[in-house]
Amino acid sequence: MSRIRFRHAVGLAAVVLVLVVPVAIAAFVATTANTGSSFQSASIFPGAIKMASGTYAGNNVDGRAIPVGFQPDFVIVKSDAAREGVGRTSTITGDDTKPLGTATAFTANYIQSLTATGFTVGNNNRVNATGDDYYWVAFKTNSQAMAVGNYTGNGAGTRNITGVGFQPELVMVLGDTAQRAVLRATGMSRTFRFEAGTGSTTGVTAFGADGFTLGNSAEVNSNGVAYHYVAFNDVPNSIDVGTYTGNGTDNRGIATGFQPAYALIRADDTGTQRSGVHRPASLTGASSLEFGATALSTNRIQALQATDFQVGTNGDVNSNGDDYYYLAVRSSAP
Amino acid sequence: MKRRRNLFVIALLVLLVPVAGGATYAAFRATTTNSGDRIEAGSVSLSDNGDGTSLMSMTGGVPASTTSACIRVSYGGSLSSTVRLHGTTTGSGLDPYLDLRVTRGTYTPSTPAFKSCTNFVADATNYIGAGAGVIYNGTLQGFPDDYAGGLVDPLPGSPESWTNGEVHVYRFEVTVQNNFAAQNLNATQAFRWEARNQ
Numbered sequence: 001m002s003r004i005r006f007r008h009a010v011g012l013a014a015v016v017l018v019l020v021v022p023v024a025i026a027a028f029v030a031t032t033a034n035t036g037s038s039f040q041s042a043s044i045f046p047g048a049i050k051m052a053s054g055t056y057a058g059n060n061v062d063g064r065a066i067p068v069g070f071q072p073d074f075v076i077v078k079s080d081a082a083r084e085g086v087g088r089t090s091t092i093t094g095d096d097t098k099p100l101g102t103a104t105a106f107t108a109n110y111i112q113s114l115t116a117t118g119f120t121v122g123n124n125n126r127v128n129a130t131g132d133d134y135y136w137v138a139f140k141t142n143s144q145a146m147a148v149g150n151y152t153g154n155g156a157g158t159r160n161i162t163g164v165g166f167q168p169e170l171v172m173v174l175g176d177t178a179q180r181a182v183l184r185a186t187g188m189s190r191t192f193r194f195e196a197g198t199g200s201t202t203g204v205t206a207f208g209a210d211g212f213t214l215g216n217s218a219e220v221n222s223n224g225v226a227y228h229y230v231a232f233n234d235v236p237n238s239i240d241v242g243t244y245t246g247n248g249t250d251n252r253g254i255a256t257g258f259q260p261a262y263a264l265i266r267a268d269d270t271g272t273q274r275s276g277v278h279r280p281a282s283l284t285g286a287s288s289l290e291f292g293a294t295a296l297s298t299n300r301i302q303a304l305q306a307t308d309f310q311v312g313t314n315g316d317v318n319s320n321g322d323d324y325y326y327l328a329v330r331s332s333a334p
Numbered sequence: 335m336k337r338r339r340n341l342f343v344i345a346l347l348v349l350l351v352p353v354a355g356g357a358t359y360a361a362f363r364a365t366t367t368n369s370g371d372r373i374e375a376g377s378v379s380l381s382d383n384g385d386g387t388s389l390m391s392m393t394g395g396v397p398a399s400t401t402s403a404c405i406r407v408s409y410g411g412s413l414s415s416t417v418r419l420h421g422t423t424t425g426s427g428l429d430p431y432l433d434l435r436v437t438r439g440t441y442t443p444s445t446p447a448f449k450s451c452t453n454f455v456a457d458a459t460n461y462i463g464a465g466a467g468v469i470y471n472g473t474l475q476g477f478p479d480d481y482a483g484g485l486v487d488p489l490p491g492s493p494e495s496w497t498n499g500e501v502h503v504y505r506f507e508v509t510v511q512n513n514f515a516a517q518n519l520n521a522t523q524a525f526r527w528e529a530r531n532q
Contacts, residue, residue, distance in 0.1 A: 028378040028413060033421070033526035034405060036388035039474075041395040041428055041510060043518040237514060332514040 043334070047235035050140035050333035051261055053280030058132040060123045062109070068118035072138035073148050074230050075111055075119050076100070076278070078289045080133045083126045085194075085291040086110045087174060087181065088119075089228045090141075091150040098174035098181055098228075099126070101195045101292035106176040135289060137262050137280040139230075140333070145239055147231045155216055155223035157202075162211040168231035169241035170327050171204050171212050176226040179219040181291075183276070185241050185325040188268045191217070195292035196273040238332040241325070243268075248320035250299075253308040260328040263301055263309040267316060268323040274316045277301055279309070281331075286312075378411035380529050385448045389525060390508060397512035404451040404505045406441065407527050409496040415529035416493040418484030419470070419504075421477065424522045429475040431516030436470040437505040438488050451505050461489045474508065474523060481528050496529060 044050060052068050058079070068075075071090075078085035084101035088111040092098075097110035109122030119138065121127040127134060141147055147164045153175070170185040172194075184191040184204040191203025202215030212231070214221045221227070234241045240256040256263075261281040267274035279288040279301040288301035299312035309328060311317040317324060383406040392401045409415070419436070423429050439456040446452040456467030464471035469488045478484045486493045487502075506525065510516060 027530035028376065028411070028415075029528065029530050030378040030380045030411060030415070031526055031528045032380040032382045032407060033524055034382065034384050034389045035421075035524040037390040037506075037508075037523045037525065038388065038520065039390070039392045039395060039401075039425075039428055039432055039508060039510075039523070040520045041431070041516050041518060045396050045514055045517050048514050048517060334518050 044142065045333070046144040047142065047233070047238050048333035049142055049145050049235075049238050049329055049331065051138060051329055051331045053135070053137040053261060053282040055133055055135050055282045058125075058127075058129040058134060060128055060130045062123040063112065063120055064123075064128055065115065065120050066118050066136065068138045070138075070140055071116045072114050072119060073141040073146075074139045075114065075136060077111060077121065077127050077134055077136045078278075078291070079126060079129070080135065080296045081129070082293050082295045083129070083132070084293045085289065086126055087172075088114065089148040089150075089174065089230060090114050091148050091228045092174075095122070096176070098176075100181045101290075103178050103180050105178050135280055135283050137278075137282075139329070142333070145233050145235045148229065149231070150226060150228045153221040153223055153225040153227055155221060157216050158205070159214040159221055160208065160211060161214060161229070162208070164211045164231045166231075166233045167209050168207050168212055169234040169239075170232045170325075171207070172230040173204065173220045174228045174230075175219060175222070176228075177218065177222055179222070182217075182219045183266060185243070185266070185327070187243055188266075188325050190268070190270055191220070192266050192268070192276070193219075194266075194276045195290065196275045198270045198273055199268075232327055232329075238330050240328040242328070243323060243325045246318040246320055246322040246324060248313055248318060250313045251302065252311050252318060253305065254311060254326065255308045256328040256330075257307055258330045259306050260304045260309055261331040262327075262329045263304060264327040265301060265311070265317050265324055266326075267319070268325055269319075272315065272319075274319075274322075277316050279304060290316075376411070376413040376531070378413055378415050378529050378531050380407060380409055380411075380417070380527055382407045382527070383445070383448050387448075389449060390506060392508065392510075395510040397510055397516075400507060400509045402451060402505060402507040403449040404454050404503055405448070405525075406445060406501060406503045409500040409529065410498060411496075411529065411531070412498060413531040414495045414497045415531045417487040417496055417527055417529045418481055419478070419487060419525065419527055420480050420484035421524040421526045422479050423474060423477070423524075425520045428516060428519035428521040429523070430473055431511045431513050431519070432474040432521060433509045433511060434470065434472060434474045434477055435464070435468060435507045436485070437465070437467040437507075438469050439467045439503050439505065440501070441503050454503055454505050456505070457488070459488070474521060477523070481530075484528065487527075
């Protein structure tokens, strides 16, 4: 009996030893390492567009600074009221801006300067009238995505403008003359005004590897006139210059593959006068902007969405059977 | 006789107490800068051919920018070990936008200077279905940070038992993704090989 108890005690002690006394046998460990491999990306990738849009309430103060966050190379300002839109490139010097809705030469007291942090406006009612809200969009050039430049017209029937740095997909021309600003995208049948018109065959006539070709339209190539251009490339996930055929369907999404921060549409209609329309991300609701002296309009560019922009049924953007060209830009640079 | 046997059992238990309770085998660490450590009971030792500089450096990276470098890792322990790769990342967030491929191989026929991938020959085995010798193919962010999640060399299902004198070369290739979200960011990475004999 006592032997049994002793054996039980021994067994119990062994179990207690196993359970209670920790047996930690760690591995032998050795390491070797290389530290400090460093990787830094470029501040802006080729093809990325630094852009911003915003809005301000007019206050009629001359020389008013509008902050953008960077030094822009191209700025468009449009009132929500029935006032003409205006545009300016960084190649334009002095207090000069191109009205985009009428046949008007460069004019002072609109966008007065492009600065390191934005732009300044005068107190003309097209840019700064008390009671108006103004919408602006500002772009920074990029060697592979967007360029601005200038040339002096020579009146020649064919003139090549080179040095853009890429083959443009869309070109805007702003002349310092009493002619309208115009634009043309690859595939368009003519060069069109920003506002209503049926196009010209002697404006921008072709696109080349490093620029574009002009005819002798006074809108783009009058002898001795200073012209300034803005050229956009098509860059995946950054800039989409494209086309679609209207179908008259409301709330139609036009795929861009990214969320545009700005969209511009121009009909390629040589029979019916249609106006260009645009919309920056700063514009809310279903409204969009024209370039002429028209207040905010509806049923055109109704929304900028995650992978497309939405159009209504207005003939400026979606008439059944008409071809439309668009510029959609994503804010793709920090 | 039985009494003697009981005494023997008791004595054995008494002997076991200090052995079991006190034999906590601490981890012995050896690095390339401390190669003189010797453990009579057995050793685990790793070293590389680094020269004190970092393996890779990239500045102004844009989509498709690539940098690569090779490093030779040698095993000098007397105990066989398995090895895992891992390393911590710091920076402003570029690591999700960097693709990293790690390929294991050898230098044949000769070993070039540190970082050079001249004479690098990948292992013939397609370990993970990403090509000969590739043992990791993902983002830098996905590269494991610690031993627990570490990359078993060369493959979790068939870890290699490293033995004294064994040498492997690792080629690291880092490529910037085509993603605008990667702009103006940075990352700093450590690459660490850790050998354990169990």
